[in-house]
Amino acid sequence: MGTHYRRVLLKLSGEALMGNMGYGIDPEIVKRIGSEVAEVVATGVQMAIVVGGGNIFRGVKAAAGGMDRATADYIGMIATVMNSLTLQDSLERIGLQTRVQTAIAMQEVAEPYIRRRAIRHLEKGRVVIFGAGSGNPFFTTDTTAALRAAEIDAEVIFKATKVDGVYDADPHIYPEAKRYQSLNYGHVLTNDLRVMDSTAIALCKENNIPILIFDISVKGNIYRAVMGESIGTLVGG
Numbered sequence: 001m002g003t004h005y006r007r008v009l010l011k012l013s014g015e016a017l018m019g020n021m022g023y024g025i026d027p028e029i030v031k032r033i034g035s036e037v038a039e040v041v042a043t044g045v046q047m048a049i050v051v052g053g054g055n056i057f058r059g060v061k062a063a064a065g066g067m068d069r070a071t072a073d074y075i076g077m078i079a080t081v082m083n084s085l086t087l088q089d090s091l092e093r094i095g096l097q098t099r100v101q102t103a104i105a106m107q108e109v110a111e112p113y114i115r116r117r118a119i120r121h122l123e124k125g126r127v128v129i130f131g132a133g134s135g136n137p138f139f140t141t142d143t144t145a146a147l148r149a150a151e152i153d154a155e156v157i158f159k160a161t162k163v164d165g166v167y168d169a170d171p172h173i174y175p176e177a178k179r180y181q182s183l184n185y186g187h188v189l190t191n192d193l194r195v196m197d198s199t200a201i202a203l204c205k206e207n208n209i210p211i212l213i214f215d216i217s218v219k220g221n222i223y224r225a226v227m228g229e230s231i232g233t234l235v236g237g
């Protein structure tokens with residue numbers, strides 16, 4: 001069976017790396033995600049990853065506590081670099097070739113973000129991890145995922161979360177709530193469904209990039225997603 005996609009952008013939130021801990025990175029989770037990424041790359045699929053930082057620092061939250069928002073956001077972006085390097089280490093330990101590119105220059109630890117170079121790495125089968133978000137405060141890593149996906153011409157964004165898709169009601173409160181198999185961008189925007197922030201959705205809509213939302217805590221889901229199995233919720237046109 002062939003894969004469904006050629007080039008994928010995986011968005012990993014900080015929470016996804018945190019597992020069941022309250023803060024930071026769960027090494028076991030990172031190891032498992034790493035082995036799933038390896039499985040997918042072995043099929044010839046090109047994979048770029050945008051990593052969040054909410055498991056370490058969230059700008060909005062710190063700003064609510066009185067911190068200058070832009071400063072808080074820069075700290076948030078630096079937190080994503082810590083996650084990126086952790087993920088890189090885990091991927092390289094199992095033999096994958098990787099590059100971290102950051103949107104804020106830190107050339108002692110990672111390459112700067114250079115679009116054409118990122119594409120070249122992907123063509124050579126390297127996993128490219130994008131750190132430091134978009135490099136701009138007041139944005140999120142979800143929006144970064146949409147931006148990078150458009151820039152590198154990814155066919156789809158895999159938004160890995162802790163829920164298995166989008167529901168018509170909160171399944172924790174309403175057990176009969178139904179999971180949408182697919183949704184259109186307009187529906188997500190008008191109903192303010194918390195799939196990704198609205199800037200990210202709008203960018204995906206404009207550039208026709210579908211988003212697959214699925215549960216990363218289920219083993220094998222990244223592979224299933226790449227094979228085009230109907231898991232999670234697909235947001236598209």
Ligand code: UDP
Nearest residue numbers: 014052053054059073076077133134140141
């Ligand atoms: N951030 C930012 N600009 C960006 C991406 C991220 O300022 O382009 C900051 C922002 O403060 C955010 C933090 O980095 O709270 C961590 O990113 P995010 O909250 O998106 O991570 P996730 O929710 O995916 O873990």
